[in-house]
Amino acid sequence: MFDPTAFENMKVVLEGAIYDKEFNGETVVTNRMDNVNLSSLSRQYEIEIALSKENPIRASISLQASLENLASELLPGSSISSGSKAGCIVSVAFGLPFFVEQEKAASIIGSLEAIWGKERTITLTSSVEYSNKSVRSMFSRVAVSFGRLITEEQMDDLLTMVDYMADSLFMLESLEFEKK
Helix, strand or coil, X not given: CCCCCXXXXXXXXXXXXXXXXXXXXXXXXXXXXXXXXXXXXXXXXXXXXXXXXXXXXXXXXXXXXXXXXXXXXXXXXXXXXXXXCCCEEEEEEEEECCCCCHHHHHHHHHHHHHHHCCCCEEEEEEEEEECCCXXXXXXXXXXXXXXXXXXXXXXXXXXXXXXXHHHHHHHHHHCCCCCC
């Protein structure tokens, strides 16, 4: 019989929490990706949400597991599993369809730290795409990094992260700043 990996178990819990939020009318799922990279034998699952289909501000959460993570779990007692790397890298990102000026970036990062905690690494990147005659698009991305592997023992953290994502979307939507 098939014994699911930590990645699979965490994916099921994360996906269930996200779709519960959609079922309750709090958010909508706008995109989903489930990739297996056969060249590196790695997995990535990412799901994106918004407050509504029309809302351009998006939040995504990603689970990533490498061959090393899988081997650590499937080959107990090997030199690979001695460091116990069975788990996933989890990352959260927010997409904003406008450029964020430097003075507003500190406000956004501070507001997200109030939700996610000061021990997280939060970075904001803004970019402008130019064509030969004008600005084509502006975009900002805020990334929340946890700096550690998330294991099955911390599965409840995924549920909290989904709540924090929704809270962050509401906060980002309510901020008063110029959307150029």
